[in-house]
Amino acid sequence: MTETEKAGEVTRCGFVALLGAPNAGKSTLLNRLVGSKISIVTPKVQTTRSRVLGILMHDHSQIIFVDTPGLFKPKKRLERAMVAAAWGGAQDADMSVLVVDVSRKDPMDDNADIIDALKAQGRPVILALNKIDLMDREKLLKLSESFWATGVFSDVFMISAHKGHGVPHLAEFLAGKVPQGPYLYDEDQLSDMPMRLIAAEVTREKLFLNMHDELPYSLTVETESWEDKGERGIRIEQTIYVQREGQRKIVLGEGGQAIRKIGTQARAELTNMMERPVHLFLFVKVREDWQDDKERYAPWGLDWGA
Structure with a gap:
């Protein structure tokens, strides 16, 4: 029982799913709401692979956010599992928020299939028009009216997840x-993700930011060992799995330059997150069929058979 519950205050607790097309800003919004880096953020689409839980305490309410993979038309097994996880997160949540990137050429068209699916579910959805700082006010109001006319949304918020505009009002x-109900997590907990997985996601983010074209989608990162050395820091060993030998050479770079740069960036961020030294060791291995390997899906909470 928490201190708040002992004091007899009425507490609230519930799940809120963040939905949207790829690169709509869901992960940025989650990190802004929680106040800490929970989900990786890159300019590339389809970055989030799993249902990431971020936890926000607001007054006497505990809001458990589910940052879902972007909703798109899947082709491969991994993509099907990602989309299934997104819809599963929406169905299991108490509320859903559709995050829309208003800076796109045609936001309505980008979200047409999602809106149709939400309409079929028959549950009211909250609309968060994101990146409003990149759009003219008059056009924004017209766009808001178009989304409202679909009859899917119960409330509309205009936000900039990157700059924080409107986010406190949404929270x-x-x-x-x-x-109403008891808290499901400790009041100081920010996520239910194991630190081993968060650390792997940080490294994967750096790979996305440094690698070009489709290569990041062909790789995955796993934390193989985690040794807590107290005040001396944490020793982490991670393996980057790629599908072909040629990809392995690209990740390593000439003379190991690329992997050293990625390791330096990941180590710096992890050190900042954990507030003590992190000793990170990266290895690159070829595993041709990792996207079809059932064991690779379990840490992300994805359904291999989706």
């Missing part, structure tokens, strides 16, 4: 709407 609204 306050959600805090008042989640169901």
